Amino acid sequence: MKKNLYNVRISDCLHLVGDMSTDKPWVKNYPEGTPDQLEFDPKTLVTLLDDAESEYPESPAFANFGTSINTKEVEIRSKRFAAYLQKDLGLSKGDRIALMMPNLLQYPVVIFGALRAGLIVVNVNPLYTSRELKHQLKDSGAKAIMIFENSAHILDAVFSELEIEHVIVTKIGDFLSFPKGIFMNVAVKYLKKMVPPYKLPGVIKFKDTLTRSTEDFKTVPISVNDIAFLQYTSGTTGFSKGAMLSHGNVTKNLDQFESMLMNILEDQQDIYMNALPIYHIYSLVVCVFAGYSRGALNVLITNPRDTSAFIEEMKKWPFTFFNGVNTLYESLLNHPEIKNVNFDSMKLSGCGGMATLQSTAERWYELTGKVLLEGYGLSETSPGVTVSPAYTEKFSGTVGLPIPNTEISIRDDDGNEVERGQPGEICIKGPQVMQGYWRNEEATAEAIGEDGFFKTGDIGTMDDEGFLSITDRKKDMIIVSGFNVYPNEIEDVVCMHPNIVEAASIGVPDEKTGEAVKLFVVLGGEQKLAKEEIIEYCRQNLAAYKVPKQIEFMNELPKTTVGKILRRELRE
Numbered sequence: 001m002k003k004n005l006y007n008v009r010i011s012d013c014l015h016l017v018g019d020m021s022t023d024k025p026w027v028k029n030y031p032e033g034t035p036d037q038l039e040f041d042p043k044t045l046v047t048l049l050d051d052a053e054s055e056y057p058e059s060p061a062f063a064n065f066g067t068s069i070n071t072k073e074v075e076i077r078s079k080r081f082a083a084y085l086q087k088d089l090g091l092s093k094g095d096r097i098a099l100m101m102p103n104l105l106q107y108p109v110v111i112f113g114a115l116r117a118g119l120i121v122v123n124v125n126p127l128y129t130s131r132e133l134k135h136q137l138k139d140s141g142a143k144a145i146m147i148f149e150n151s152a153h154i155l156d157a158v159f160s161e162l163e164i165e166h167v168i169v170t171k172i173g174d175f176l177s178f179p180k181g182i183f184m185n186v187a188v189k190y191l192k193k194m195v196p197p198y199k200l201p202g203v204i205k206f207k208d209t210l211t212r213s214t215e216d217f218k219t220v221p222i223s224v225n226d227i228a229f230l231q232y233t234s235g236t237t238g239f240s241k242g243a244m245l246s247h248g249n250v251t252k253n254l255d256q257f258e259s260m261l262m263n264i265l266e267d268q269q270d271i272y273m274n275a276l277p278i279y280h281i282y283s284l285v286v287c288v289f290a291g292y293s294r295g296a297l298n299v300l301i302t303n304p305r306d307t308s309a310f311i312e313e314m315k316k317w318p319f320t321f322f323n324g325v326n327t328l329y330e331s332l333l334n335h336p337e338i339k340n341v342n343f344d345s346m347k348l349s350g351c352g353g354m355a356t357l358q359s360t361a362e363r364w365y366e367l368t369g370k371v372l373l374e375g376y377g378l379s380e381t382s383p384g385v386t387v388s389p390a391y392t393e394k395f396s397g398t399v400g401l402p403i404p405n406t407e408i409s410i411r412d413d414d415g416n417e418v419e420r421g422q423p424g425e426i427c428i429k430g431p432q433v434m435q436g437y438w439r440n441e442e443a444t445a446e447a448i449g450e451d452g453f454f455k456t457g458d459i460g461t462m463d464d465e466g467f468l469s470i471t472d473r474k475k476d477m478i479i480v481s482g483f484n485v486y487p488n489e490i491e492d493v494v495c496m497h498p499n500i501v502e503a504a505s506i507g508v509p510d511e512k513t514g515e516a517v518k519l520f521v522v523l524g525g526e527q528k529l530a531k532e533e534i535i536e537y538c539r540q541n542l543a544a545y546k547v548p549k550q551i552e553f554m555n556e557l558p559k560t561t562v563g564k565i566l567r568r569e570l571r572e
Contacts (some may be wrong), residue, residue, distance in 0.1 A: 023534050025420075026401040026466025032390050034259050038404050040431065041255075043113050044222045044247035048254070048293050049075070055294030058338070059268050063540075064105045064300040065184065067177045067397035076214055076483060083216035085207040089166050095120030096140045096230065099279070100124035100133070101148035103300040105175035106206060107278050108288050110146055115228060115247075118220035123243070123279035123429035124229045127543045130157035130491075134242070137162050140230050140242055140438065145169060146206065149195050150188070156198040168342035174304070195276030196345065224248030230438050231281045233379040235483065242438035243380045244283070249446055252292055253382040253432040257402040257426050264347055264390050265321065268295035271345075273319040275304040275328060276425045282352060287323060296321075304328060311337045318345035326352040326360050327513055329372070333363050343368040348390060352373060352399075354484030355470065355514065361395035368370040374399045376468060379453060382432040386468050399468040409453055409464055426460045434445075463533060476567055478507030478515050480545045487516060487567065490548070493541045494519065494534070499527040504557050504565045507551060519548035520570055 001238065027036045041245040043051075061071045069077075075116075085091045097119045101107055122140045124133065126148055128535055137145065144166035147155055152169055159167075171179030172188050189195040191325045227252060272291045278282035279302075291298045299334035301315055304310050311332065325334075332338050346368060351361075352375045359442040361372040366464070370390050376399035377383030378420045383416050388400035402408045403429035410424040411417055418424040433454045436444035448454050457477075478485040487505040503521040519538075523529055531551040558569040 017244075024407075024466065025462075025464055028499060029389065029401055029465055029467075030404075031260060031391060034045065034404065036404055037251075038251050041250050042224050042248075042250075043251050044226070045228055045250055045289065046222055046247070048289065049078075049112055052293050052295065056268055057380055057440050059295040060250055060297045061292055062105055062108055062298050062300055064302065065173075065176055066180065067175065068297070069105060069109075069175070071292070074112065074292075076211055077109045078112035078116060078403055079214040079217045080210045080212050081110060081116040081490075083212040083214070083218075084220060085114065085117045085119065085144075087212065087216055088209075090157045091117065091119060091143060091166075093154055093222075094142075094227075095118060096122050096142040098119045098122040098124050098137055098142040098145040098147075099127075100126050100145060100151055101170060101279075102126055102302050103274065103278050104148075104172065105300065106170050107300075107473055108292070108298075108305060111174075111278075111284075111288075114505065115222075116217065116361070118222055119231065120227050120230055122232070122285070123281075124232075125277075125279055129152065129263070129363075129543060131541055132543060134161060135240055136232050136242075136430065137164060139240070140232075146169065152198040152463065153196040153198060155201050159200060164567070167200050167202065168204045168206055168209060169200075174206050207240070213552065222247060222422055223351070224251070225435075226372075229281065229284075230480070231379040233295055238520070241440055241443055244435040244438055245382050246435055249382040249432055249434060250285055250414040252405070253285060253384050254293065256405060256430075256432065257290065257384055257387065258402075259404050260387050261348070261390060262387060265294065265296070270296040270321055270347075271319040272296055272298045272319065272321045272323070273301070273314060273318055274298045274323070275301040275310065276323055276325070276353075280353075280483055284322070285383060286350075287321075307331045307335050308337065311341060316463045318342070320345050322346055322349040324349075324351060324353060326356050327481040329360050330357075331366065332456075335359065338367065343370070346370055348359070348373065350387075351477075352377060356395075356397075358395060359396060365395065368508065372567065374472065376400065376470065378456060380434045380456075381428060381430070382434070384432060385428055385430075396467065398469045399464075400468065401466050402468070403430075405454070408462065408468065410460065415449070420464060421461055423459050425454045425460050426458045426468070426470075428456060429453045476506075478505070478517055480507075480510075480515055480517065481513045481545075483545045485546050490517060490519065490538070490542065490546060494521070496541075497534070497537055498530045499523055501533075502557050502565075504567060504570055505548065506567055508571050510549065513545070515550040517546065518550040518552065520552050520554050520557060522554055 057072040058069045059071050061074050074176050096113050111398045135468045146168040149171045173184035228247045232240045232242050272285040272287045349370050364372045373388040376386040386400040407429040409427040412455040429452050442517050476487050490505045501524040504520045507515040508518045558566040
């Protein structure tokens, strides 16, 4: 069993940190035994992996499509992959490798292998279009990419414009048991025709990367300050920026989470139902790394949008931890088979990524008897900032308390702290805050002040008890099914159409996705363009969740005296 490093009472620590009733009102509401300040071990993610593999070698670690692999198998395969990266591809510490795939058994193996080799992992959304993929690969300077076969055509469309040296392609059944793996590969490609044709030069089959011995792997010296991930996140300009997350950022955030959830989750006894995509830092840290470090089992759901299949998978497992976004919970609750799922083993269910509707939380509680616990985080914060305490008895609509070693300051437009309970920009300081944006000093300086506080752009309030509420989002950001969508990006793409002069986009309520994109369009001169044509154009250049659902034609857009579009008026 893992030792409880934080088994102290708050009262025992108060003399170390002073009176926190005003500066840090949240501390008094921490679960018993959770201190305000943690003493962190100087461990890297590789250290975390080594420790878990030593302590839980036989524990089932990941399961997918009825096949599971234990911790020892993960260790062997990840070291073989690391050896291939080193010996065959000639990649070295600090090189970037992009990973573009859904939740599959090979995903954590590849991440672990890349980290062991000292590489920087660039997680890529497999829903990206070629345009979006090109930007991320060019910006990161990735030398290699491992890509899901179903998405290979997206890379093919822009490959000639990139400097990618190595392309590794994986299939859905590469890690599945015989003959299921072969059948799945054939069915996906030939029966369901889910693999569009592609012609990429020098493609490496993923299975060929595992042929080396573990003895071929050479240990790489890694420090807590070395970058582990470039986690790309859209900024207010719409241009995707890579948040540099160090090994220490992530391991410290794990310790912060663990200190808030003591005595809830148990080593080697928990099953995480992991439906959120691993390419999101939230799922990667809270499920993959957290579960692996405790000897827990992650059940990986490849396509949670197939609600019927997802529910059938839920029926098979006595899961203890369930995580999702509001739209995922809604799709489950609206399915008639959800009533046949046994929730008796579930200890915790969390929700993040987008606002949780009270109606959703109430329906979930009625079904499961468990409160839906909200949290708050960002790609730039590894991701955790706040979490609702596990003792919460009723959905409150808040996103919980700041986790240990985290400072939250609510500030006005001039950077001054507002009075308690008043809205302002949420600013965060803590060991989980990113090192900065990759090769973008200007954006880094704009986001992180001289006092070390990261300016989120989110508007919120904090009550007298220290509970944080999100009252508004970044000024113009739209959140569709938990994905951040920025109007400027959509408008830039739309305005490249020869018949469109101007465009503006806003978020509008949507029952299924929380919000949807509404686009306002001004056509040039006598130009004619149907709404369907605009939507199809967007589908070709934007990820599906960014495509507008509503379109309205206008003669002109409302603007300020200096020509800035007034989205506020469009919302009204």
